Amino acid sequence: MDSSKVTIKEVAKKAGVSIATVSRYFSNPASLREKNLKKVEKAVKELNFQPSAYARRLAGGKLNSFGLIIPGYENIFYSYYALEIIRGIATALEKEEIDLHLHVFWNKDTFKTSLIDGIIFADIIGNKDQLKRIKDEGVPIVVINRRMDEEELSYVAIDNFKGSFEATEFLINHGHKRIAHLAGNLEVQCALERLDGYKRALAKNGISAKPEYIKITNFSPREARERLENLFSLSEPPTAIFCCSDEVANEALIVCDEKQIKIPDKVSIIGFDDNPYCPHGNLMLTTVRQPLEKMTSKGAEILQMIIEKELPPQRVVLDTELVIRDTVGFV
Amino acid sequence: MDSSKVTIKEVAKKAGVSIATVSRYFSNPASLREKNLKKVEKAVKELNFQPSAYARRLAGGKLNSFGLIIPGYENIFYSYYALEIIRGIATALEKEEIDLHLHVFWNKDTFKTSLIDGIIFADIIGNKDQLKRIKDEGVPIVVINRRMDEEELSYVAIDNFKGSFEATEFLINHGHKRIAHLAGNLEVQCALERLDGYKRALAKNGISAKPEYIKITNFSPREARERLENLFSLSEPPTAIFCCSDEVANEALIVCDEKQIKIPDKVSIIGFDDNPYCPHGNLMLTTVRQPLEKMTSKGAEILQMIIEKELPPQRVVLDTELVIRDTVGFV
DNA sequence: CTGAAAGCGCTAACAG
DNA sequence: CTGTTAGCGCTTTCAG
Secondary structure, three states, X not given: OOXXXXXXXXXXXXXXXXHHHHHHHHHOHHHOOHHHHHHXXXXXXXXXXXXXXXXXXXXXXXXXXXXXXXXXXXXXXXXXXXXXXXXXXXXXXXOOOOEEEEEEEOOOOOOOHHHOOEEEEEOOOOOHHHHHHHHHOOOOEEEEOOOOOOOOOEEEEEOHHHHHHHHHHHHHHOOOOOEEEEEOOOOOHHHHHHHHHHHHHHHHOOOOOOHHHEEEOOOOHHHHHHHXXXXXXXXXXXXXEEEOOHXXXXXXXXXXXXXXXXXXXXXXXXXXXXXXXXXXXXXXXXXXXXXHHHHHHHHHHHHHHHHHOOOOOOEEEEOOEEEOOOOOOOO | OOOOOOOHHHHHHHHOOOHHHHHHHHHOXXXXXXXXXXXXXXXXXXXXXXXXXXXXXXXXXXXXXXEEEEEOHHXXXXXXXXXXXXXHHHXXXXXXXXXXXXXXXXXXXXXXXXXXXXXXEEOOOOOHHHHHHHHHOOOOEEEEOOOOOOOOOEEEEEOHHHHHHHHXXXXXXXXXXXXXXXXOOOOOHHHHHHHHHHHHHHHHOOOOOOHHHXXXXXXXXXXXXXXXXXXXXXXXOOOEEEEOXXXXXXXXXXXXXXXXXXXOOOOEEEEEEOOOOXXXXXXOOEEEEOOHHHHHHHHHHHHHHHHHOOOOOOEEEEOOEEEOOOOOXXX
């Protein structure tokens, strides 16, 4: 029953045709005469033949396998974000019978491009050199969750600036003036954009951004907790906190709980992500939803297009959506 | 800069040696003369050469790529479980510079075994035929999270029976007699084992298992909610609920919250998983922790061993650990 | 529409 | 220790 060695040759023999015909059966069945088609079909079935992907690739074909590279930086790989990306891409590719070759970039660039037809980068954090190398090899690439205008590259990003701007204005429209921002690591593009959106909204509405209201958390709940302690011990504590992620916002909810600070009466909170894994009791978090699913499906789609026909870099920026729930009140 | 076409031939030419020598440089550098080694090294660097994984494989080498097949059944792929498996395997393989080829089994068996050196199955649910086919092809296999004693297969499983038994006895030792069980889908082996453990603990302690206390939830919080309503409307509602997963247990906590049923005073609850994504406000769930990380690392390790040298099926069963927190009280 | 034949890039005997 | 050579399984001209 060991069919591991079934090759195109045996199929050809069994079907009484040449191996070229068997090959055509897979690549262009319409070009076969009805009779031969049937014969090959039968032989393939009986031998349980599956063409070897690598031999195929070696001979110039496709592997039907996309790479997905996720930065290991700051445990991004262990975050909700990474999870959604993996799911989204896998789900999008499934329809096309394309497999996902998952790779985490820790610090050495060990990715083997010979195992894939194209690559999706989930953000670029600390692996710019890798990106360059792979690009130089001529491998089709799509970058996700990050604008890449400086390069000749396709990307699908999210308008973090706008999302952040809207969220902050939402707070301002509720009468808040003392608005803090728990920012992410500013080496990460989206964190920077979110900070910018926040600042811009403040500026536009004539509120000066106080440095003591801006805290870097690196997206980590634990660090967020420290910054929060800080914020609440200010002589003029903020009445609203705009957080770089739901995980951070969730930590804020917990800290407020502990301190008996009533939400949204005393403090308003907005998150970013719309992460379903962050439900805090009965309080539903007001947050900025990222269209992660759309981003991944679009990314997968673009990569396929690029591979199919040579195209100029495709650039897509997706809008976020403010999801209004329970954690913002009027001041 | 397009190095996509750099082959072993060009490296050989540049280094002034034969392609065989270049090949040896990668497979067994120690066999080269110092001088040639240096020459090849230099050429490889300058040309930025990376051997083609598929050509290598075709010629009898390894791909250094493991497949991971996750059943799509009942959205398992979208669960905490799947996430942990992916992370665990990817992390374990990273050290060995082995890549992960991720594949979700939805309903068609489309997995291409020619893209991997070996396969890890994350449970077998609805894809027994696929397992059989791949096994027949002679591909090295490890099954994770499922005993496979009926087959000649390696596996790393978890002792669900024992974990469940201990949890139920823990409840009994707290004086509970009316203990309900929210079970998972019984087509899933671990769900069945958990139910068995529960029944056995009851039996051992002279408590008869009431059918109305055993509810199937399919691991779904939404279904759990319905069953819970059911349970609480019984003339003799349970004083303790042992749940098949933390997600289900979490739903139980929420429902109790809504119904103002005090935990653990009025009802005790135990989950299964120790899923960090299920924190319910300040109440910490008492639960059975599964050693998922150990399971994945062990699985990856075994697969490597099997590939290295032909071994008889390796069978490992890991213990769970009861994590005592806030949700179980005396009756 | 079909078959023969020339590789794709690499490994692994086999000679030297 | 190193080079030569015969494939690995498949695709793709090129004739027929």
